[in-house]
Amino acid sequence: MKVERLETGSEPIDSFLKGGIERGIVTNVFGESGSGKTNFCIQVAANVCENGDKAVYIDTEKGFSPERFTQIASDEALENIVVNEPVTFEEQVDAIMSLESVVEKHDPEIIIVDSLVSLYRLQATGDKVQKVNQTLSQLLSHLSKIARKEEIPVLVTNQVYTSFDEDDLELVGRDVPRYWSKCLLKLSTVEQGIRKAEIEKHRSMPEGKSRRFKITDDGLMESDGEGIF
Numbered sequence: 433m434k435v436e437r438l439e440t441g442s443e444p445i446d447s448f449l450k451g452g453i454e455r456g457i458v459t460n461v462f463g464e465s466g467s468g469k470t471n472f473c474i475q476v477a478a479n480v481c482e483n484g485d486k487a488v489y490i491d492t493e494k495g496f497s498p499e500r501f502t503q504i505a506s507d508e509a510l511e512n513i514v515v516n517e518p519v520t521f522e523e524q525v526d527a528i529m530s531l532e533s534v535v536e537k538h539d540p541e542i543i544i545v546d547s548l549v550s551l552y553r554l555q556a557t558g559d560k561v562q563k564v565n566q567t568l569s570q571l572l573s574h575l576s577k578i579a580r581k582e583e584i585p586v587l588v589t590n591q592v593y594t595s596f597d598e599d600d601l602e603l604v605g606r607d608v609p610r611y612w613s614k615c616l617l618k619l620s621t622v623e624q625g626i627r628k629a630e631i632e633k634h635r636s637m638p639e640g641k642s643r644r645f646k647i648t649d650d651g652l653m654e655s656d657g658e659g660i661f
Contacts, residue, residue, distance in 0.1 A: 441479025442652035448643035453585040460613035462590035467619040469589040470495040478505035481512035485541040504651040521551040548588040549604040572612035
């Protein structure tokens with residue numbers, strides 16, 4: 433069975449992912465602050481909207497920039513993006529759990545949640561952790577269900593923290609986003625303007641495969657002399 437993908441509009445990313453982001457699953461792009469997660473999301477949204485399709489964008493960090501969007505796509509393409517900006521975890525829950533009606537109204541080609549866990553982190557403290565983790569799992573289950581039912585990609589971003597036990601980066605939410613995300617894509621900073629995308633989990637591509645790209649005014653572009661590793 434052929435795997436259907438949605439092009440991101442970025443040549444290095446599309447070639448790296450064999451045509452783009454997989455439909456029907458949750459793809460999780462994670463990394464440290466400044467690694468390019470929001471740029472990745474805006475790149476995908478801009479390409480979808482420029483092609484005349486709709487994108488639903490749940491922005492929990494006030495990271496979506498219309499100015500950045502229109503550097504990549506036209507002003508007219510902005511009319512095709514549906515942005516929701518929850519400011520509490522409860523509002524984020526409402527935004528995600530009510531997506532069916534949004535999908536029915538707008539028929540989007542992609543759903544983006546940037547970031548999945550920024551508001552979650554504010555709630556996941558003390559004796560609330562287990563309950564909030566259950567809610568996060570429900571949200572990801574719901575997003576996964578919509579992705580499968582509508583045969584569209586769901587793209588989420590995830591923050592990281594340093595694990596003191598292993599001195600390594602760990603996803604905020606740990607096992608919950610790891611379980612529900614069928615593709616885990618790690619972004620990291622190589623040098624000024626240059627980023628690296630690395631596969632940490634995928635259904636059909638090897639872990640550790642990576643690709644460098646650069647962030648420019650026109651989007652995520654080829655990094656001179658750098659291919660797939």
